[in-house]
Amino acid sequence: MNFTYSDKVKELQQKLSQFMDDYVYPNERLYYDQLNPGERFASIPPIIEELKQKAREQGLWNLFLPESEYGAGLTNLEYAPLCEIMGRSSIAPEVFNCAAPDTGNMEVLARYGTEEHKKKWLKPLLNGEIRSCFSMTEPDVASSDATNIEASIVRDGDEYVINGIKWWSSGAGDPRCKIAIVMGKSNPDAEKHKQQSMILVPLDTTGVTVKRLLPVFGYDHAPHGHAEIEYKNVRVPAGNMLWGEGKGFAIAQGRLGPGRIHHCMRTIGAAERALEELCKRVQSRTAFGKKLADQGVIKEWIADSRIEIEQARLLTLKAAYMMDKVGNKEAKAEIAMIKVVAPNMALKVIDRAIQAFGAAGVSEDFPLASSWANIRTLRLADGPDEVHRRAIARYELEKYK
Template sequence: MNFEYSDIVKEYQAKLNHFMEEYVYPNEQTYREQLDEQNRFATVPPIMEELKQKAKEQGLWNMFLPESEYGAGLSNLEYAPLCEIMGRSAIAPEVFNCAAPDTGNMEVLARYGSKEQRDEWLTPLLEGEIRSCFSMTEPDVASSDATNIEASIIRDGDEYIINGTKWWSSGAGDPRCKIAIVMGKNDPEASKYKQQSMILVPLDTPGVNVKRTLPVFGYDHAPHGHAEIEYNNVRVPASNMILGEGRGFEIAQGRLGPGRIHHCMRTIGAAERALEILCKRVQDREAFGKKLARQGVIQEWIADARMDIEQARLLTLKAAYMMDTVGNKEAKAEIAMIKVVAPNMALKVIDRAIQALGAAGVSEDFPLAASWANIRTLRLADGPDEVHRRTVARQELKKYQ
């Protein structure tokens, strides 16, 4: 495996790093201030649209999509280091139209959607004109086993009727969120992995009720938000069904593989920024007669962080390489490994950075506390650690059967 970055990746890296230094980092505080000046879920900070326009003008747009007619035509391995750069800032992925869950939803529409579905929903998502959400998780069942999903999608003539309650539909709080991809059960009598389907539901459809947005460790993630949504006898045209009845799991596997790579590389970027903050801070702080940077325990933390980040990055790049060369199915153990390794690594690095900064580390003057809270959710999102460990163990045991 050769992880040497190609010339096009190096070019993108240089442009991205320059854009981050020139526009993103200096405007993180501006974004927060503008958000606090208004109803946090009613409007979007104007600076975001300004930054998106600049990114689009510089060709730093939709880089996640391997389909060249829609995106940059990059492989998973090529996109991974770019995703890491964007992960250094909470606002950066949206700036480049590379933010979840829109990325996964655009991939679904590009690969599985009909021409009509792509024209109506993919085009405005690619332009960054609207946003979307993904409604799968339910409050009344253990959604880590997606076969438990109970929301119903029932055919009635030329329509489908959707009933059920979803939560943690990330993005549904955003005033620009216009469409949800809903996963539900259309045939309880079918085989285990053929019972579920995915369907497009515009959020302004009668019967769709966004009940509330759910905070994460006290952070509301406005204007994005994580919503609880009731679908009460929601009727949509039969043409809104994606790919066909009973193909929800097939779509989910195609969606989740790249999404997990993206999450992990963004997480590595957040860990890198935390280590950078730690190293800069300890250079000019003194305790017990000497600089923190000269304290043995601090040096140990820094060394461990560097080693842990490098290992996590290499494993993630290996998973991306395998996805590109042998496919998601053959790479499932590696994908599962990185989904456990990357968040746990980043939480450890960020926690050490918080400890080194002391009281400043838990404040909003630095991005560490918010970053820790956000990344802690990744040990649950797209499957909890325990499910991924189960996958790895099963793959390992197969070698000895």
Template sequence: MNFDYSDRVKELQAKLERFMDEHIYPNERVFAEQLAEQECRWFNPPILEELKEKAKQEGLWNLFLPKSEYGAGLTNLEYAPLCEIMGRSSIAPEVFNCNAPDTGNMEILERYGTEKQKENWLKPLLRGEIRSCFSMTEPDVASSDATNIRGSIVRDGDEYVINGHKWWSSGAGDPRCKFSIFMGKSNPNGPKYEQQSMIIVPLDAPGVHIKRMLPVFGYDHAPHGHAEIEFNNVRVPASNILWEEGKGFAIAQGRLGPGRIHHCMRTIGAAERALDIICKRIHERETFGKPLKDQGVIQEWIADSRIEIEQARLLTLKAAYMMDTVGNKEAKTEIAMIKVVAPNMALNVIDRAIQVLGAAGVSEDFPLASSYASIRTLRIADGPDEVHRRTIARQELKKYQKRSFSHAR
């Protein structure tokens, strides 16, 4: 495995880092101030749209979508260091049109959508004109097992009738969010993994009701947000089905692989920023007669943080390499491993940074508290740690199925 970055990636890294330094970090506070001053928190602050135009002009737009005519033509391995840079700021991914859940939805549409679906939904997303959400998780079942889903997709002539109660549909708070990709059961009596389908549901369709926006540890994540949505006898054209009936579970597995690794890449970026905050802060503060940088426990925290970040990064790069070379299915163990490792690593590093900053660490003057709250959800989102550990253990145990253990001691 060769993780050397190509000249093109190095060039994009340099451009992204310069853009972050010149435009993203200085405007994080502007974003927060404009959002607070708006009458409605669910509209994008003007600064975000200004930054997006700048990103387009500099060619830092739609850098994801490997092996696609619609993206930048980068592999997962090439995109990894770029996505990591974006992860250093909560506002950066949207500025570059590389934000979840739109990236995952664009990958679904690019891979499984019809030409009409691509024209109506994919291309406006790629241009940044609209946003989307993904409605899979339900409040009434254990959604870590997608086969539990109760939402229904029933064919009625030239239409499908959609019913279901979904929540944590991230992005639905934004008025620009025009559709949801809804996962539900279309054949409850079919084979276990062919009962589900996915379908495009316009959010302005009769019967779609956004019940409430859900805060995360007190953060509403406006203007993005996470919605609880009720779908009551919503009728959509049969042409809105994705791929075909019964392919919902397969699509979900295809979508969640790239989505998980993107989360891990961004999470590593957040950890790097937390470590950067630690290293800068300890040069400015003294305790008990000497600088914080000379305190042994602080040095241990820095060393442990660097070790943990590098371990997570290397495992993430390996997973990206495997996705590129042998495919997402064959890389599922590595994807599962990074999904456990990266959020836990980042939470450790951010927690140390909060401890170094003390009271300032839990304030809104630094990004640490909001970053911690956001990343803590990743131990649940796209599958909880326990499910991924189950996958890893099962794959490990398969290696021993045909072995003889008579010699074991």
């Protein structure tokens, strides 16, 4: 395995880092200041559209989507260091049109959508004109086992009728969110992993109701948000079905592989930024007669953080390499491993940084608290740690049967 970055990637790294320094970091505070305090989900901070335009002009746009005519022609391995840079700021992924859940949804549309789907939904998503959400998780079942999904998708002539309650449909609070990919059961009597289907549901369809937006540790993540959505006798054309009836579980596995590793790439960037902030802070603060940087325990924090980040990065690169060489399905063990490792690593690094900052670390004056809260969700999103560990153990045991 050769993880050396090509000249193309190095050039993009330099351009991306410079863009972050020039435009993203200086405007993070402005982004949140521009959110309407009374109607935080009703409008979009103008600065985000300005930054998106600048990024597109500089060719820093749609850098994901390997093996696709719609992306930048980068492999997963090439995209990894770029995605990491974006992960250093909560607003950056959208600036470059590389934000979840849109990236995963665009991959689904590119792989499984019809030409009509691509024209109506994929193209506007690629252009950054609209946003999307992914409705899989349900409040009444253990959704970590996707076969538990109970929302129904029933054929009725030239239409499908959808009924069910979904929650944690991230992105549905955004006024630009126009389309949902909904997972439900279309044939409860079929073989276990062929009961589910995925279907496209425009959010303005009759019967679609956003019941509430769910905060995360008190953060509402406006204007993106995480919605509880009711689908009540929602009718959409039969042509909105993705790939075909019974393909929902297969699509989910294909979608979540890249989605999981993208989360890990971004998480490493967040950990790197936290370590940088920690190092700067402890060299500028004095307690008990010497700088915090001279305290032995602080040095241990810094050393452990560097070791853990490097380990996680190498495992991420290996998983990306495997995805490129043998495909997402064959790389499932590596993807599962990094999905466990990266968030847990980042939480430890960020926690140390918070401790070094003292009370300031848990305030909104610095990005550490919100970063910790956001990354803590990744131990649940796209499958909880326990499910991935179960899968890893199963893959390992199969070697010795």
